[in-house]
Amino acid sequence: MQATEKVKYLIIGQGLVGTWMSYHLDNAGISYKVVNDLTIQSATSVASGVINPVTGRRIVQTWLIETILPYAVKQYQDIADKLNIEIIKSAPIMLIHPSLQMKESFDYRMAHENIYLFNQDPTAWTPYFKMPFGIGAIDECYWMDLNTMTKHWHHYLTTTGKYISDHFSYSDIELKENVVNWKNIQAEKIIFCDGVNAMNNPYFNALPFAPNKGEALIIKVPGLPNNHIYKNNVSIVPWKDDLFWVGSSYEWKFSDSNPTTSFKEKMIQSLDLFLELPYEVMEHITGIRPANTQRRPFVGIHPVYPQLAICNGMGTKGCSLAPYFTNELLGHMEQGHPIEPEASLDRFKSILSGIK
Ligand SMILES: Cc1cc2nc3c(=O)[nH]c(=O)nc-3n(C[C@H](O)[C@H](O)[C@H](O)COP(=O)(O)OP(=O)(O)OC[C@H]3O[C@@H](n4cnc5c(N)ncnc54)[C@H](O)[C@@H]3O)c2cc1C
Structure with missing residues (x-):
């Protein structure tokens, strides 16, 4: 025994x-x-590994963010030091407004008490994106290689x-x-x-518990700078080398955790609308968020x-x-x-x- x-x-x-x-x-x-x-x-x-201090279509500050963000940044740096690896990057989110309404919502929030939002000069981004409604940015965002x-x-x-x-x-x-x-x-x-x-x-x-299914594509986009996160109707997040994570869905009703063709088609449609660079889909991944x-x-x-x-x-x-x-x-x-x-x-x- x-x-x-x-x-x-x-x-x-x-x-x-x-x-x-x-x-x-x-x-x-x-x-x-x-x-x-x-x-x-x-x-x-x-997971794409993003910490974003604002949330939702109304771009409001995330719950407890002023306490949690500095703590999390320090902890990720500490564990990286302990393991002698690099896992945390400061990566502002470039918000490529998907509609006039979203741009107005951003402008409103920027003018009212939101310290994380700022305007962007679109010139530097024209080789990469179509931006009919302009571009803004969210500061104090981080990307973690989970x-x-x-x-x-x-x-x-x-x-x-x-x-x-x-x-x-x-x-x-x-x-x-x-x-x-x-x-x-x-x-x-x-x-x-x-x-x-x-x-x-x-x-x-x-x-x-209220489990929530999320799907994402891993795409290869040679030439897209990997020191920013990009957000339109979908998010494009650096993954590894010239690979990017694209997603995601938020499904409350689902029968299994398998990848779906409808999600893939939707992502490709959205990417084609705003990404100027050619890309290749490498992988389709899914997971269930322990939401409640x-x-x-x-x-x-x-x-x-x-x-x-x-x-x-x-x-x-x-x-x-x-x-x-x-x-x-x-x-x-x-x-x-x-x-x-x-x-x-x-x-x-x-x-x-x-x-x-
Ligand atoms: C597509 C997608 C994108 C996301 N993007 C982000 C993001 O950008 N930023 C963010 O903050 N969050 C993001 N999330 C949410 C984030 O992934 C979750 O909040 C977080 O990973 C939950 O971690 P966890 O440890 O609770 O669960 P999990 O990561 O699921 O870990 C649970 C672990 O427990 C183990 N386990 C379970 N049961 C047993 C058992 N009986 N015996 C042994 N082992 C067991 C499993 O093997 C697993 O390793 C995303 C989620 C998804 C699905």
Whole structure:
């Protein structure tokens, strides 16, 4: 019989959230292991990796951005330094207005309290784009190479003996007083960072998840500068070398996670309308965002089973939210610090306790 191995925390999942959770624990010198199943589709692997301080067609400032943005930028720089890689780039978004209405909306926001928006001289961009309604820009945007980050962190976890490549079956959880067992591991807490698969987790599946499917194309555009992000009806984001990520869809109703011909055709139509350069479609990728009906994360300890915690529900904003809220969860578990009320699991106390 295998001897029991004791760790303080067992993390399930190594997407963006599991990566940041384990990174903070590592920095704090606290013992942990990460269980991850690479055969499960991860949202992180197909995300464009953008942090944009404004959001939506109305171009309003993103929730908590003034706190979260500087924190996230520092954390991505720190993990890059630790792993000796480059993963974060400052990359303003060039907003190629798709209609007169969108240009007017941008001008209105720029004139009213929005510190991130500014005008652009279109001359420099005429070789690349058709711009009948002009061009604006969004400052303080960042692009993260998430695949390089998770791949190198996976390597770090493996070489330090902290990575378990396995499928975590929720029915294998054995709850004991003050500890939880899984296979031959005993932990004080399991932290679920299992993305959309949390909907299969019997301890947390009562949370109001609303999975959202996103598709993207990877295209090759020789000659397009890769130090900016471009946005019209679609976004064009640097991916690797002369490859760019193009997307995305936001589908609340879908029957599977497969790529669709209709999405591909729509993207090609949109690209042809505003991109001047020739391009080639290289790949078509899809993923499911762990979104929810409240558009706020789920962060905290289970009200009935204190051995179980969760950090999930990052929706469309995992890049900026994940570093911050994994750290909040750590502070909560270790020092009892409060969690931002809008993200705290406290708001689901009744639902998770089974109280109707
Ligand atoms: C097309 C698309 C574009 C996006 N673009 C952006 C963007 O530009 N900016 C942004 O901020 N966000 C973006 N997002 C959202 C972002 O991807 C998510 O918010 C984020 O990746 C969620 O991370 P996660 O760790 O919660 O989930 P995931 O990345 O899905 O990770 C979950 C991990 O848990 C593992 N796992 C699950 N269950 C088990 C189990 N039982 N046993 C073992 N392992 C398990 C999985 O293998 C996976 O590795 C995008 C999403 C999509 C789909």
